[in-house]
Amino acid sequence: MTYHHGDARAALIAAAGEWLEEVGAAGLSLRGVAERAGLSRQAPYNHFADKEAMLAVLAAQGFERLAAAVRAASGWRAGVAALAAAGEAYIGFAQARPALFRLMFARELVDIARFPEAAAAAGDALAALTQVVAGLCPAARVADVSLAAWSIVHGYATLTNEAGIEPPARRTARARQFAEIVAASARTAADGTNTRSREHGA
Amino acid sequence: MTYHHGDARAALIAAAGEWLEEVGAAGLSLRGVAERAGLSRQAPYNHFADKEAMLAVLAAQGFERLAAAVRAASGWRAGVAALAAAGEAYIGFAQARPALFRLMFARELVDIARFPEAAAAAGDALAALTQVVAGLCPAARVADVSLAAWSIVHGYATLTNEAGIEPPARRTARARQFAEIVAASARTAADGTNTRSREHGA
């Protein structure tokens, strides 16, 4: 059979994934991806509804790898050390694959909410982080604390990537600093959201 | 004189600024901006080197407004209240002008470092935040603490914008929560970066 019998889709995704880090999400062209996969320019439309749908697959893959990295790093540790390791894995992922990380959080390019598979992968990545936080604070505060943890780590990751705030090597020390800040807040009585904290059943 | 004698540039920037929030930074076309300003498609090239240079002007304006918003909010307050107000202003800015905020931190679209005016405006915005932090922690720790403050607030702002994590109305409570977390860390003995903190002269 002269067909690629199903591996055309895989070839397209692989080509897109490799090219992504070279040219960035905005520089990715569907035609270029097809050419790199050895197919004609229209071939991608046999496997993806449009460009955004293809980017959504890349983003979903990214969230899966991010979740795996976070779990692998924090797995056998506990408490603050686990949180620091998870944070470092998160920041490290962003620094190792900046274009992919950008794509995953670029609503203008891919509206994750419209692609169930990608949304599920993103939810799983968040769950990996939440699980680590659950190991060091009371259940009633897990939501607030993990949001704080996610925010600080995500903010630092995007600031280093987008604004070049610090060299990537500072990642380990920063992850530790942030983990201790968040862990300290987890040990404290309800702080901050107290205005509406009754809604959370705390 | 039939010329726009200098206001063509201003008209282009104004048209771009208004259109930006409707279509997003990626959707902005130089030709469309020119048309909206009542000029021919090539007119922008008389005032900007290329598309990126025009986006850099928008980004610079954004940083100026962000700095002003942060200073206005935190101005007459002190301590944690000032930090919470600054954080709320930062998050509020991001939520009020999501496309502009995205553009300001989208290195793929505009590499701020290559446009001195934009880089200066960005530095000023950071300075506004740093000044607030300086009001509630020892000088030797201002750098670390303000980086943590910036990270957590920026992370939350981008996560609400890009991932729709929470409704915008939670902004005030979150800013307060984050301010207290950061302020608590400012009161603590050197945490986290202790591995290399000697480099900072502490």
Place this chain on the structure above:
DNA sequence: ACCCCATGTTGACACCGTCAACACGACGCA
């Protein structure tokens, strides 16, 4: 009076996403 240059305009090119139309091998059913 003259020329230069800032400013503005249209022509042209390559590239892009996407819609149509068409080619062809695989497979179900008579």
Place this chain on the structure above:
DNA sequence: TGCGTCGTGTTGACGGTGTCAACATGGGGT
């Protein structure tokens, strides 16, 4: 066996975009 349908692939065409070139024009300095 033959035939039709469908999944997969290809090329043609259209409107849109950033940008380079060439050309128009009017005001200000010599």
